[in-house]
Amino acid sequence: MTTPKDVLKLAKDNKAMMVDMKFMDFPGLWQHFSVPVDELTEAIFEEGLGFDGSSIRGWQSIHTSDMLVVPDAETAVMDPFTKYPTLSLICNIVDPITKERYSRDPRHIAQKAEAYLKSTGLGDTCYMGPEPEFFIFDDVRFDQNSHEGYYHIDSSEGIWNSGRVENPNLGYKPRHKEGYFPVPPIDSQEDIRTEMVEEMQKVGIYVERQHHEVATAGQAEIDIRFSNLVKCADQVMMFKYIIKNVAKRHNKTVTFMPKPLFGDNGSGMHTHQSIWKGGKPLFAGDKYAGMSQMALHYIGGILKHAKVIAAFTNPTMNSYKRLTPGFEAPVNLAYSSRNRSASVRIPMYSANPKTKRIEVRFPDPSCNPYMAFAAMLMAGLDGIENKIDPGQPLDKDIYDMAPEELANVPSMPGSLDEALNNLEADHDFLMKGDVFTKDAIEMHINYKRTKEVDALRLRPHPYEFFLYYDI
Secondary structure (H helix, E strand, C coil): CCHHHHHHHHHHHCCCEEEEEEECCCCCCCCCCCEHHHHHCCHHHCCCCECCCCCCCCCCCCCHHHHEEEEEECCEEEECCCCCCEEEEEEEEEEECCCEEEECCHHHHHHHHHHHHHHHHHCCEEEEEEEEEEEECCCEEEECCCEEECCCHHHCCCCHCCCCCCCCCCCCCCCCCCCCCCCCCCCCCCCHCCCCHHHHHHHCCEEEEEEEEECCCCEEEEEEEEEEEEHHHHHHHHHHHHHHHHHCCCCCEEECCCCCCCCCCCEEEEEEEEECCCCCEEEEEHHHHHHCCCHHHHHHHHHHHHHHHHHHHHCCHHHHCCCCCCCCCCCCCCCCEECCCCCECCCCCCCHHHHCCEEEEECCCCHHHHHHHHEEEEEEEHHHHHHCCCCCCCCCCCCCHHHHHHHCCCCCCCCCCHHHHHHHHHHHHHHHHCCCHHHHHHHHHHHHHHHHHHHHHHHCHHHHHHHCCCC
């Protein structure tokens, strides 16, 4: 366990000049401010530091804007990107009047989910293992105003540049849907991904592998080792921070948008998960694919509530450009062993009980990991508590099934608006143990509808001009 005294020593040993306080806004982006290292005392880890929360998305109104950040000593690392030595700390948010944790702090929601698991007696640890995918581009331009709207993406790897004058154009560009996984020179980003891995290892993130992904134009995946729910969400945020900043070193840009390219694969964040108790895995057993009855009930909860938790696991309008049939995206709600067309897969790499887990395949990397992981855990626990039967496994390629076969297989929501409607109608399971408060759920729904659903619905789309201008 890292103590405040340990953090002060870390700062001294690394000659830190500044201390960076990082925390999470409601939609899922890190925010921060920095203080001179002289301000770092053991008392800060109890008393916190004040700041104005009125401009943080989804947070307080201006007349109640005073908030406290309280750093978590366990998260202390040296920031790998600052010019001046800077200690980085992830913080919790506290109300300065009541001294209570802030209900809209996503990290607090994740912490309450872990606490709820323990309170049930079903387990004491939920492990999450995400596989975030992303694109590395060379250039991006976009704008939207009253009289125009456009985006332009470019990549030296993009197959659309196979005819571009590059003096010389060497031609090694992966075709659409053929980026998995040719060696260099077709894969031109081996070294930049390795640099990303190196920076992750410096801050204690265990990386299992890195590789090019299916799409053209620099789609990539770096897999990090599973860890307990809150720590894993912390690591996902540091993961994004590192990847974006390494890309910037090379004058490139990264996006975690689920579907930035038309006609090619989108980016998902398949999330492996399991429950343990007393150091023992609870998902191994003698049922289907070597799973326990508990694991099957957990799957039952995920499948039952998938249309609800989609509001957290797939929380953007762009998410539903990815969740379409034919692009390795799990639209249909079924489970299977090995079968990657199912929304819940049971990996079969090993018979070791410690490796038994499920892989939920519909989340994407635009999610707020604290809320997405918490929502999935709460759905799975509801399945265990209510012994929800997941039905029969679907051990065939869902994408090749006839329409009449698919008629009885439920599917994911077709839009963010639909997911929000489902969340509005069914959220009691999320509120057990006060994990998601009514206020947090209502804020999520209201923010997404006003800032994203309505905002896009009111704007003409460029393709509408192609379809309708001459009508």
